[in-house]
Amino acid sequence: MTTPLGKDLVGLEHLSRAQIQLLLDTAEPFKEISERAIKKVPTLRGKTIVNLFFEASTRTRVSFEFAEKRLSADTVNVAASGSSVSKGETLVDTARNLEAMRIDMVVIRHGSSGAARFLGERIESNVINAGDGTHEHPTQGLLDMLTLRDNLRRLDGIRVCICGDVLHSRVARSNIWGLRTMGAEVAVCGPRSLLPSAIGEMGVTVFDRIEQAIEWADALNILRLQLERMSAGYIPSLREYNRVFGVTLERLDRAPRELLILHPGPMNRGVEIDSNVADGPHSVILDQVTNGVAVRMAVLYLLAGGRADLAEAAQRAGDDR
């Protein structure tokens, strides 16, 4: 363990409560840096970070890039198209080549579950998972939790319902593990054809109707519905999805308490979420985006720390007191 988080951040499933707490607490002061006129601190000066994106993702990549640049790291973006990856190079070769260029960290987005761990096990640099297949998207889970904590002032005991295509969602998994570790109650609601068949063993409540979820929850985290689920035979139509599972103002009006609305984006307005909900007073969707940068700065900062043995030696020497 080189840092309080270990070498890599591949998911929230195996993080302890203390580790998640540390990540969220560390993100707090980073929020303020983004409010400054000069939005930059020298913390990661001289560190090289590669953003290795095998899947297109504007918002996650931009968020990581802002986080890296605000910490003064040097960043390189590698997208799968136009790189040797598209020429058939394997992930392990790509990784070894990057490592041979003496980089410090890799942020990886990949279509295969387990790709981030695969990379982390094979290279010395720190690896941060920016979404691997349908496995995890830990920084999204963290920013969702930070947003929930900002608005509800705690995570312990809050009720969060994750709505939609849980089966194919890495965001759902990171939220389920992270929130449960932090003591929240977690439910899911969506078409049964889009829930894992083992959902009953994941420690969550299942609601068949969105109305039940709205009655129960303090917050809804509404997942994006990938439009190809329809042609793949999981659901009949987008129209029906909106009718049965869509989060509408009408449905929210019947909620017994104020509900927070989260969405990892990008949204399909009029499908899983109506525009007047997304833009309405319950929505904290833009807070999520702001918090995303702070959370990613915290992850980078905590993973960038030096060697534990040197740290102890320095502390023994009395620091600067």
Place this chain on the structure above:
Amino acid sequence: MSAPRPVLLAGGRIVDPSQQLDAIGDVLVEDGKVTRAGGKIAGPEGARRVDCSGKVVSPGFVDVHCHLREPGREDVETIASGARAAAAGGFTAVCAMPNTDPVTDNQAAVGFIIRQAQLAGAARVYPIGAISVGQRGEAMAEMGEMIGAGAVAVSDDGKPVVSAHLMRTTLEYARNFGIPVADHCEEPTLAAGGAMNEGIVSARLGLKGIPGEAEEIMVIRDILLARLTGGHVHLCHMSTRGSVELIRWGKDRGINVTAEVCPHHLHLTEEAVGQYNTNAKMNPPLRTAADVEALQQAVKDGTIDVIATDHAPHHYDEKEREFADAPNGIVGLETALAVVNTALVASRIISVHDLVNRMSVLPARIFHLPGGTLRAGAPADVTVFDPAEAWTVDATRFRTKGRNSPWSGRELTGRVHLTLVRGAVAHELAG
């Protein structure tokens, strides 16, 4: 081939279920045949005497399901390297599945495998012909010609026979030749894109799962088609509790169905996938503890007839990648005895006698192969193993070219010491 020197296997525990033999005694091998088994034998002049005390002497193991990759992927395995790996695992005969490149779907291809096996001179290799031309699941391949050239069964293994019609006509046609039709049971639309068992582990890892029902739907279809046709259906690599129940249902009704299970499905669960270990990826996938227990019981009570390896070597590069993209399969010839012995015999679920029955006697009988017995006059295909010896698996020392074993580094109990094929030493453990 000149006749090898006579061998006297002395003082071992002779276990031969084909003649209900389980006693300490000697076995004499001359001119490639067993001449006597049991009792005290005075070795003839010039015979090599092998001290087998503390070990089991049994008819050689027979694997009705392995992939030797030749022709097409000689970088991964050849018939020669596969035959040597088989002998090292105590197998005196193996059946090679036809999913080679090109597919073994004609008599010339069958003849090629038989010639390569003769050149290799280790374990015997029997070809299995394809059910359909190119394993495309459409036109039936020339079964009669292939059997004439030496094929012992037909199968499209690697792929299921999707068309119920083709499965029906194949079972009917195979009756003319008295051979089993081996099917890889997998309903393709349910299994599509799956990388492991569907359950809590696949949900956690975010991997697409393959439900047990994908196998079971085809198991019951094949059993019903065997009932319809009177043909002999042999169900490959059974992996679920549900399949066991369906086979039991079929056998209770006298339907001509036999079934095999692989050592890994008797020993490992989906938990072995751990954090995306591609050496625990195979098709059908590792299932749950309840499935493993049901399969173990099915081996004990005979619902499952035989144990087969599904030995499937891959190049290390191919396994060194993202889990979903890694190929299915593990090597199994050199660990089969140890895994079955560890999972079933050491844990007292079955006896050594049962193990020999399901790894030697019954596979030979079901596929109508020579071997599987130590009766006087039978070919001298003999295995000597120590069921109590613990050893640590080291994949780098395998005879197979494949290194893709989930047991590498693990300690198992039960080790093959000597393998005789046609009376000649095909494998002997050093020291």
Place this chain on the structure above:
Amino acid sequence: MPNQPTVVLDAKAMERTLRRMADEILELADGSDDLAIVGIQRRGVQLADRLVALLKARDGVTVPRGALDITLYRDDLQTVGPRPVVGKTELDFDIEGRHIVIVDDVLYTGRTVRAALDELADFGRPSRIALAVLIDRGGRELPIHPDIVGKKVDVSASDRVDVHVNEIDQRDAVTVVRKEGA
């Protein structure tokens, strides 16, 4: 076992020292116009609060108080690893053109002050920056000198100087723990 700490400033002496420092700050800044006091996390912030309160009691002026957490500006992240939790930087006023007095509890190598100067520069361009410390223990590794010093103490590199403040430590005192056997 480390040696018992010796008290170099007790609560009364600390109060007197701070009062004198407040006077010197006013003198140095030539009045309180444009003056702002910025404490370095953690105990520098409490000392800055005391100085602001003393200035108000003395001259009735309200001097803005800021706080700097220099963790992210340290030059030794590689070797010491991240501090578990980063503190808050609060500068609720525009530092442009102001006369800033940085306040810290102990001045030692000077690296903390260097980081604080870097951080301040990212917020704007003050007309002047001064440094006030309660304790100067020597041992500088950078060309940094305090403008106002509460007390100089002569200690060796292995000795530890601890400033205790009521708000955090439930008492006011400055102590020195000498190295064993010294």
